[in-house]
Amino acid sequence: MARTRILAALVTVGLLSVGAAAWQPSQGAIDGATIEQVKGNLYVIKGNTPVDRSVFSGGNVGVFVMDRGVAVVDTKLPGWGPTLLERIREVTNKPVVTIINTHTHGDHVGSNDGFPDSVNIVAHANTKANMERMENFQGDGAAFLPDQVYEDRLTLGSGADQMDLYYFGVGHTSGDTFIVYPALGVMQTGDMFPWRDAPFLDVNNGGSGVALPETLGRAVDTIDGVDTVVPGHIPVTTWESLQEFQRFTADLLAAVRQAKQNGQTADQAVVGVDLSSRYPEYNSTRVEAAIRVIYDELP
Numbered sequence: 001m002a003r004t005r006i007l008a009a010l011v012t013v014g015l016l017s018v019g020a021a022a023w024q025p026s027q028g029a030i031d032g033a034t035i036e037q038v039k040g041n042l043y044v045i046k047g048n049t050p051v052d053r054s055v056f057s058g059g060n061v062g063v064f065v066m067d068r069g070v071a072v073v074d075t076k077l078p079g080w081g082p083t084l085l086e087r088i089r090e091v092t093n094k095p096v097v098t099i100i101n102t103h104t105h106g107d108h109v110g111s112n113d114g115f116p117d118s119v120n121i122v123a124h125a126n127t128k129a130n131m132e133r134m135e136n137f138q139g140d141g142a143a144f145l146p147d148q149v150y151e152d153r154l155t156l157g158s159g160a161d162q163m164d165l166y167y168f169g170v171g172h173t174s175g176d177t178f179i180v181y182p183a184l185g186v187m188q189t190g191d192m193f194p195w196r197d198a199p200f201l202d203v204n205n206g207g208s209g210v211a212l213p214e215t216l217g218r219a220v221d222t223i224d225g226v227d228t229v230v231p232g233h234i235p236v237t238t239w240e241s242l243q244e245f246q247r248f249t250a251d252l253l254a255a256v257r258q259a260k261q262n263g264q265t266a267d268q269a270v271v272g273v274d275l276s277s278r279y280p281e282y283n284s285t286r287v288e289a290a291i292r293v294i295y296d297e298l299p
């Protein structure tokens with residue numbers, strides 16, 4: 001019985017590879033898919049940003065090699081399962097036993113179905129509720145919804161294999177998880193810290209630009225002993241970069257609030273709010289969209 005199932009799994013993986021190759025022939029060459037060591041038993045399969053859709057793979061994927069198997073944090077866009085498995089095989093032969101989805105977006109949960117049914121999928125309760133509304137998870141796809149949810153904090157494993165999952169409140173969506181690897185001093189933020197630019201505020205999934213700076217502030221104040229951060233989409237960076245992003249979101253909120261109090265329209269706020277001198281290394285491609293969301297949220 002077991003041998004039949006293994007054979008079936010191998011055939012399935014083979015078919016998936018062919019299927020994925022047929023419609024995404026260039027994905028192996030995309031810079032967003034190489035695996036790199038972060039520290040110790042933690043690796044990242046690199047993500048990129050959705051600025052150029054033709055080479056977009058999705059977010060950064062954490063690969064945490066534990067004693068009993070591999071935990072994968074986020075699964076990129078649909079169709080990336082075979083590539084993720086290939087990259088994981090570059091560093092370990094252990095099976096994937098856990099998936100953690102940081103939040104509901106398709107570039108972070110898209111290839112949950114690229115892994116065996118037996119994998120334990122973990123997410124915040126609000127993220128499971130958000131995922132239940134996604135097309136990918138209807139019908140047979142429901143098998144790849146989270147099996148395990150939590151509300152405030154959840155610890156998985158111990159010692160070198162410990163992962164602490166934290167929920168600090170609404171921000172990018174209503175269910176964003178921060179994952180701390182305490183033995184390594186590393187934290188993975190999902191899209192609560194996606195890039196150096198204004199945040200994407202997904203109000204349709206319970207996100208909020210008014211709540212985001214406070215939620216990030218709680219993360220910064222609560223978490224101890226982290227020096228290395230795996231953001232949602234950009235390369236691995238420092239704790240100070242996360243602190244800087246928190247300040248950026250707080251400054252953006254304060255500037256939009258001030259503009260609205262001064263009687264400006266949203267269009268005027270878009271023209272007038274400019275943080276580029278304070279944050280010279282930040283892009284501004286997403287600032288207008290964020291300003292408009294925050295403006296609508298404010299009373």
Ligand SMILES: [Zn+2]
Pocket residue numbers: 103105108172191
């Ligand atoms: Zn996202």
